[in-house]
Amino acid sequence: MAQKVVLLDLMASPFGALVRIGFAEKGVEYERMEEDLSNKSTLLLEMNPIHQKIPVLIHNGKPICESSVILEYIDEVWSGNSHLFPSDPYERAHTRFWIDYIGQNIYNKASAFAYKTTSVEMQEAAKKELVKCYKVLEEELGNKPYFGRESFNAIDITLIPFYTWFHSLEKLGLKIREECPKIVEWSERCMKRETVSKSLLSPESTYEVVLYLRNELLSGN
Numbered sequence: 001m002a003q004k005v006v007l008l009d010l011m012a013s014p015f016g017a018l019v020r021i022g023f024a025e026k027g028v029e030y031e032r033m034e035e036d037l038s039n040k041s042t043l044l045l046e047m048n049p050i051h052q053k054i055p056v057l058i059h060n061g062k063p064i065c066e067s068s069v070i071l072e073y074i075d076e077v078w079s080g081n082s083h084l085f086p087s088d089p090y091e092r093a094h095t096r097f098w099i100d101y102i103g104q105n106i107y108n109k110a111s112a113f114a115y116k117t118t119s120v121e122m123q124e125a126a127k128k129e130l131v132k133c134y135k136v137l138e139e140e141l142g143n144k145p146y147f148g149r150e151s152f153n154a155i156d157i158t159l160i161p162f163y164t165w166f167h168s169l170e171k172l173g174l175k176i177r178e179e180c181p182k183i184v185e186w187s188e189r190c191m192k193r194e195t196v197s198k199s200l201l202s203p204e205s206t207y208e209v210v211l212y213l214r215n216e217l218l219s220g221n
């Protein structure tokens with residue numbers, strides 16, 4: 001049966017980006033539909049009525065929501081030769097643990113620092129929290145080329161979309177290159193993969209989005 005694969009997406013979203021990287025790694029062809037989150041499509045509201053968020057994968061008419069769930073689904077459906085998740089149950093649990101850690105922490109803390117705080121004190125606190133999380137991740141990475149394994153995998157896919165934020169973080173006063181050099185080195189290694197570099201918004205465009213969101217917050221919209 002011909003597969004109909006649609007992704008409800010937002011180019012600037014790190015959650016959308018990780019799904020795009022998953023598809024690229026597997027060589028899956030799909031139709032990408034860009035959402036306007038200030039005016040969500042009826043399709044998005046129908047397909048993800050609980051959270052009403054992107055990304056949503058619609059596979060042969062059926063929705064799959066939440067980026068980490070989508071990534072695992074992609075790995076299972078388009079199994080092929082390369083696997084994004086390990087097959088060993090313990091390693092798989094370990095992978096899920098770190099994906100959850102990234103999902104619970106990095107976006108919230110990076111957005112709090114970059115555009116969700118109004119006072120200098122709150123921004124400073126968010127900055128410290130974000131650095132703390134990246135240092136935890138740096139520790140987990142150790143001296144390995146990729147998280148957990150020798151080869152690029154689901155944990156790397158989940159974290160790498162935030163690389164495009166590094167330029168914004170530096171512009172706003174977080175010296176990520178000095179604070180977490182190993183994470184920057186790992187990011188640059190991942191960025192050499194076309195599946196990654198072609199799936200991400202540029203650092204400059206990401207900064208424009210950050211400034212736009214910051215202005216929205218400051219003007220009370």
Ligand code: GS8
Nearest residue numbers: 013014015037052053054055066067068
């Ligand atoms: C988060 C997705 C999300 O926050 C996942 O898929 O992993 N846990 C989810 N999506 C945002 C865009 S990214 O900034 C979104 O769709 N927001 C719309 C809204 O909050 O109304």
